Amino acid sequence: MVAEKKNFSRAAEELHMTQPAVSQYIRTLEENIGARLLERTNKYVRLTKAGDIVYHHAKEIVGLYTKMQKLVDDLTNNASGPLAIGASFTFGEYVLPKLIAKLQETYPEIEPAVTIGNTTEIAELVTSHQLDVGIVEGKFKQQQLKEDKFAEDHMVVVASPYHELANKERVQLDDLEDVTWIIREQGSGTREATDNMFHSLGITPKKVMNFGSTQPIKEGVEAGLGISLLSKWAIQKELRNEELKMLHVKGLPFKRQFSIITTSPFQTKALEVFIDLLHHNKPLTTFNSKH
Missing domain, CATH: 3.40.190.10 (Periplasmic binding protein-like II)
Known part of the structure; x- marks a missing residue:
């Protein structure tokens, strides 16, 4: 709790203990471990390298x-x-x-x-x-x-209803390379699906923008910033309200x-x-x- 609150007083308050009692527990733990676990100054409390190891394993x-x-x-x-x-x-x-x-x-x-x-x-x-x-x-x-x-999740390419590709009966691969794509960050399953789709279609977009979650991507697409590959689960409301439009791309929807x-x-x-x-x-x- 001291590590998470970065403060002895706030940790004591959270644990319904006195600050001296919390300090004593920390001293006893450090003696048992055989290493200093916290760096303390008037300005901050933070984990030492040993403290970081103990904190990580203590959570487990x-x-x-x-x-x-x-x-x-x-x-x-x-x-x-x-x-x-x-x-x-x-x-x-x-x-x-x-x-x-x-x-x-x-x-x-x-x-x-x-x-x-x-x-x-x-x-x-x-x-x-x-x-x-x-x-x-x-x-x-x-x-x-x-x-x-x-x-099973079905993923589709979406654009603003006013995007240049929105009214095309069939979107070509060259079209997909020439427009801006809004995609998720590395480590995201949606990003992995997007990269897999680019690979399977054999395309390399000229411009991409990275966003950290789905909601701002939807808002960016709706605002006309670019197009994106998104789960149908995530866009049901926008499709019903005609705020986003699915593009007709050969080989899609992409399944995961x-x-x-x-x-x-x-x-x-x-x-x-x-x-x-x-x-x-x-x-x-x-x-x-x-x-």
């Missing part, structure tokens, strides 16, 4: 301890308690809220906490036991994660898989019912047939 230890206790509690109780869910931006922002609402209807004692990030970030948090489950698209480095592909990722073979009841919900609520992951 706390995550594992909490999971162990919950698994034991589940032997005699119904699905309840905290459930740490991570999701990549597309699924987390446009599909997950409906699923969590459905989860709360059936299991009101489950306490979901959601973290949204790109695929790489979510995979790292699941690996370090800071998340119980992740929902991601694209590839990730962590070989130890259990991957369960459960949904969404996966559930976990670490431990043991699952809490809360996690079991959530994964079951993901597998059995296909209506929430289908698209409006009109579009």
